Amino acid sequence: xxxxxxxxxxxxxxxxxxxxxxxxxxxxxxxxxxxxxxxxxxxxxxxxxxxxxxxxxxxxxxxxxxxxxxxxxxxxxxxxxxxxxxxxxxxxxxxxxxxxxxxxxxxxxxxxxxxxxxxxxxxxxxxxxxxxxxxxxxxxxxxxxxxxxxxxxxxxxxxxxxxxxxxxxxxxxxxxxxxxxxxxxxxxxxxxxxxxxxxxxxxxxxxxxxxxxxxxxxxxxxxxxxxxxxxxxxxxxxxxxxxxxxxxxxxxxxxxxxxxxxxxxxxxxxxxxxxxxxxxxxxxxxx
Amino acid sequence: xxxxxxxxxxxxxxxxxxxxxxxxxxxxxxxxxxxxxxxxxxxxxxxxxxxxxxxxxxxxxxxxxxxxxxxxxxxxxxxxxxxxxxxxxxxxxxxxxxxxxxxxxxxxxxxxxxxxxxxxxxxxxxxxxxxxxxxxxxxxxxxxxxxxxxxxxxxxxxxxxxxxxxxxxxxxxxxxxxxxxxxxxxxxxxxxxxxxxxxxxxxxxxxxxxxxxxxxxxxxxxxxxxxxxxxxxxxxxxxxxxxxxxxxxxxxxxxxxxxxxxxxxxxxxxxxxxxxxxxxxxxxxxxxxxxxxxxxxxxxxxxxxxxxxxxxxxxxxxxxxxxxxxxxxxxxxxxxxxxxxxxxxxxxxxxx
Numbered sequence: 203x204x205x206x207x208x209x210x211x212x213x214x215x216x217x218x219x220x221x222x223x224x225x226x227x228x229x230x231x232x233x234x235x236x237x238x239x240x241x242x243x244x245x246x247x248x249x250x251x252x253x254x255x256x257x258x259x260x261x262x263x264x265x266x267x268x269x270x271x272x273x274x275x276x277x278x279x280x281x282x283x284x285x286x287x288x289x290x291x292x293x294x295x296x297x298x299x300x301x302x303x304x305x306x307x308x309x310x311x312x313x314x315x316x317x318x319x320x321x322x323x324x325x326x327x328x329x330x331x332x333x334x335x336x337x338x339x340x341x342x343x344x345x346x347x348x349x350x351x352x353x354x355x356x357x358x359x360x361x362x363x364x365x366x367x368x369x370x371x372x373x374x375x376x377x378x379x380x381x382x383x384x385x386x387x388x389x390x391x392x393x394x395x396x397x398x399x400x401x402x403x404x405x406x407x408x409x410x411x412x413x414x415x416x417x418x419x420x421x422x423x424x425x426x427x428x429x430x431x432x433x434x435x436x437x438x439x440x441x442x443x444x445x446x447x448x449x450x451x452x453x454x455x456x457x458x459x460x461x462x463x464x465x466x467x468x469x470x471x472x473x474x475x476x477x478x479x480x481x482x483x484x485x486x487x488x489x
Numbered sequence: 490x491x492x493x494x495x496x497x498x499x500x501x502x503x504x505x506x507x508x509x510x511x512x513x514x515x516x517x518x519x520x521x522x523x524x525x526x527x528x529x530x531x532x533x534x535x536x537x538x539x540x541x542x543x544x545x546x547x548x549x550x551x552x553x554x555x556x557x558x559x560x561x562x563x564x565x566x567x568x569x570x571x572x573x574x575x576x577x578x579x580x581x582x583x584x585x586x587x588x589x590x591x592x593x594x595x596x597x598x599x600x601x602x603x604x605x606x607x608x609x610x611x612x613x614x615x616x617x618x619x620x621x622x623x624x625x626x627x628x629x630x631x632x633x634x635x636x637x638x639x640x641x642x643x644x645x646x647x648x649x650x651x652x653x654x655x656x657x658x659x660x661x662x663x664x665x666x667x668x669x670x671x672x673x674x675x676x677x678x679x680x681x682x683x684x685x686x687x688x689x690x691x692x693x694x695x696x697x698x699x700x701x702x703x704x705x706x707x708x709x710x711x712x713x714x715x716x717x718x719x720x721x722x723x724x725x726x727x728x729x730x731x732x733x734x735x736x737x738x739x740x741x742x743x744x745x746x747x748x749x750x751x752x753x754x755x756x757x758x759x760x761x762x763x764x765x766x767x768x769x770x771x772x773x774x775x776x777x778x779x780x781x782x783x784x785x786x787x788x789x790x791x792x793x794x795x796x797x798x799x800x801x802x803x804x805x806x807x808x809x810x811x812x813x814x815x816x817x818x819x820x821x822x823x824x825x826x827x828x829x830x831x832x833x834x835x836x837x838x839x840x841x
């Protein structure tokens with residue numbers, strides 16, 4: 203079984219900071235996207251069970267080879283680095299097309315990627331690859347059982363409130379993985395040392411046979427800025443109110459504010475208050 | 490949540506129905522359940538209207554499923570101009586392949602400027618597929634959509650875990666975008682509109698769906714991991730001792746909640762380590778987080794920001810958690826919880 207797994211290098215979101223003065227990001231540390239780590243772990247577990255090889259693929263600047271090195275140390279058999287100056291301006295749509303073009307050159311029984319990247323969180327890659335290669339797609343998988351004899355798989359996917367949907371599909375297929383799918387892999391020293399000896403294959407646009415002019419990006423980025431909260435919308439003023447009332451309404455933002463006053467009541471009334479709150483918010487239904 | 494009751498304001502500007510759109514409209518996907526529109530769909534209708542006013546375009550709803558023809562009228566107060574409706578027995582249950590097929594057929598010839606989704610498990614699956622099918626861009630969880638001085642559409646969204654904001658602009662039409670319904674306010678349109686229902690004659694090709702849903706595993710809401718639960722009950726130092734957990738457990742069974750706790754609760758072995766909520770434990774995103782006896786230290790609150798509603802019970806009225814809560818009760822959890830359980834039993838069990 204040949205398993206392709208897409209990985210991404212991201213900035214560690216726990217420490218990165220936006221610098222207002224320079225307009226750049228500070229405290230930059232590159233890491234492998236945690237959800238991709240789950241995907242690689244699962245790919246390796248599947249390979250160990252069914253045989254075959256794991257191919258880790260990453261599209262990114264030359265620095266991104268670090269994550270591919272990590273994949274090799276985790277036990278991936280091959281690492282492909284799609285690296286080209288012209289790839290720097292790709293959006294998520296064109297990125298998925300480039301990766302799909304690479305994948306189409308070989309047969310893959312299983313293609314795994316994170317359900318959404320931790321930095322951008324668009325969740326487009328899996329769908330983009332599946333559509334371009336015309337393969338079945340299952341998103342947010344939490345368990346994957348592959349049956350090599352029938353060339354099919356039974357997977358569970360995450361729905362609301364911990365529920366799971368069980369989906370059957372033929373292979374090859376694209377699965378996006380949920381972070382609960384697999385526990386992180388702690389490879390033995392032997393695997394790590396073997397991984398250090400493996401090399402990364404670097405492919406540029408020419409080697410891939412891709413004419414980037416034929417792939418139009420769908421979105422253009424106009425730069426980054428400081429995060430801002432969404433502006434509160436002011437409700438239309440009721441013209442029958444007095445000027446003072448309208449002023450009050452304006453200053454409160456016009457919309458219901460979070461009730462921040464604490465309620466101090468004896469248990470019986472406090473409980474009744476809670477129940478009213480639960481009913482108002484439709485957590486429970488009075489029968 | 491109720492929309493502001495707005496009395497009609499005489500409109501002097503020329504935003505009447507006469508001068509129509511310069512683009513091809515803002516389209517949004519209406520979600521429904523058991524023959525009713527989801528609240529998020531109404532919020533989304535209001536959002537679509539306000540974007541459309543900004544861009545001077547029309548608003549169209551897209552409703553697909555089975556037995557949904559009458560739903561379109563629910564959008565009347567929100568100024569939705571038209572609704573594309575498609576009904577088919579095959580669409581009764583969610584099947585991504587069919588849904589994408591129908592949507593791309595409905596949307597394809599109309600080429601709206603924007604297609605909006607409200608984030609939900611369904612749209613997280615569907616929006617990327619639709620974007621891929623139409624070969625257009627996807628902006629998930631945008632925070633703001635506006636027009637710049639040159640009339641270019643700008644979309645803002647957070648990246649790097651909310652540490653920075655990126656501004657994007659679409660190069661192709663339509664642009665698909667999703668927005669968290671929690672951020673939206675339900676506001677009625679200036680003028681209600683009779684939503685025109687359009688039922689395009691499209692054909693659903695029942696070509697073999699590539700995936701098949703074979704089973705559905707319902708989770709026990711009390712046993713489910715706190716990170717996935719819809720209702721979470723958090724216990725902390727205020728619990729006092731392990732025996733007191735019985736009362737909380739009873740409450741959890743009644744409202745279908747999963748019990749989690751602060752670091753203190755796991756260190757004291759009142760609850761298992763897997764149920765720790767906070768910096769060293771799980772991050773939760775429930776509909777309701779009922780916090781009992783947790784003061785709300787930074788290490789804990791960092792992981793509960795995604796909760797839609799926070800209800801706290803704490804003896805200290807100055808505890809930080811009371812400021813974060815939608816409803817803060819100052820009192821003894823050991824007295825309130827059994828009372829709450831008792832009262833809930835009364836109203837939730839039909840007297841048969």
